[in-house]
Amino acid sequence: MRRKVIAGNWKMNLDHRQGETLARELLGGLNGRKPSVEIIIIPPFTTLPSVLGVVGGTIIGCGAQDLWYEDKGAFTGEISGPMLKSLGCDYVLVGHSERRHIRGEDSELLSRKLRAALRAGLIPIFCVGELLPEREKGKAETVVVEQLRQVLGGLEKEEISRVIIAYEPVWAIGTGKTATPEDASQMHGVIRNFLEELFGSPVSAAAVILYGGSVKPENASRLLAAADVDGALVGGASLQASSFLGIVFPS
Numbered sequence: 001m002r003r004k005v006i007a008g009n010w011k012m013n014l015d016h017r018q019g020e021t022l023a024r025e026l027l028g029g030l031n032g033r034k035p036s037v038e039i040i041i042i043p044p045f046t047t048l049p050s051v052l053g054v055v056g057g058t059i060i061g062c063g064a065q066d067l068w069y070e071d072k073g074a075f076t077g078e079i080s081g082p083m084l085k086s087l088g089c090d091y092v093l094v095g096h097s098e099r100r101h102i103r104g105e106d107s108e109l110l111s112r113k114l115r116a117a118l119r120a121g122l123i124p125i126f127c128v129g130e131l132l133p134e135r136e137k138g139k140a141e142t143v144v145v146e147q148l149r150q151v152l153g154g155l156e157k158e159e160i161s162r163v164i165i166a167y168e169p170v171w172a173i174g175t176g177k178t179a180t181p182e183d184a185s186q187m188h189g190v191i192r193n194f195l196e197e198l199f200g201s202p203v204s205a206a207a208v209i210l211y212g213g214s215v216k217p218e219n220a221s222r223l224l225a226a227a228d229v230d231g232a233l234v235g236g237a238s239l240q241a242s243s244f245l246g247i248v249f250p251s
Contacts (some may be wrong), residue, residue: 008238081120
């Protein structure tokens, strides 16, 4: 059985005080319940110490939203994998569409970042997904497979086994539009088939693939029940304890 994961990406929201409050609310909201999924929260850099002070050593994992590909050096404004690991982070996002399309990060850069994360002992959550025009032209699968190939190609089986993949159709992020469970399942199947092609059946069968894009309590159950969907990467709904916990514990 593959593990199930619900990860909340806070993006550029919540200062360190607000983040600490939300982290406490999430822990309190568990109220002794043992979730059937692995919970990860991904705050901004400045909020990480406060949040880790609350959730460190608990069942809630914590990650960062980005990292640089070198471990140290003259890279003003960047954060390295060893820095994140020393804080207590276990996860880091790589290749989120907002980094690709706002900051112009290409596959070569993302490949270096993902390998830096692995080198630091972090678990990368590697994001892939197509734009709306690409889907409308029937190119969604080609785009996603190429994103995977350019960044994951050349990894060893042991390395790929530590990578979580998140499929986020760009047209569904923060728009209120959501891929249907059938859309998500189909693309997750494409991703799993690609992993089998490159790394073999055992790696493919064990790979954790999340869906992201306007996930909320109202649609989480149907999405998470879809074939090959192993959890969710949640954006806006992760900024309130009630809505995030409503995804962790769907009704």
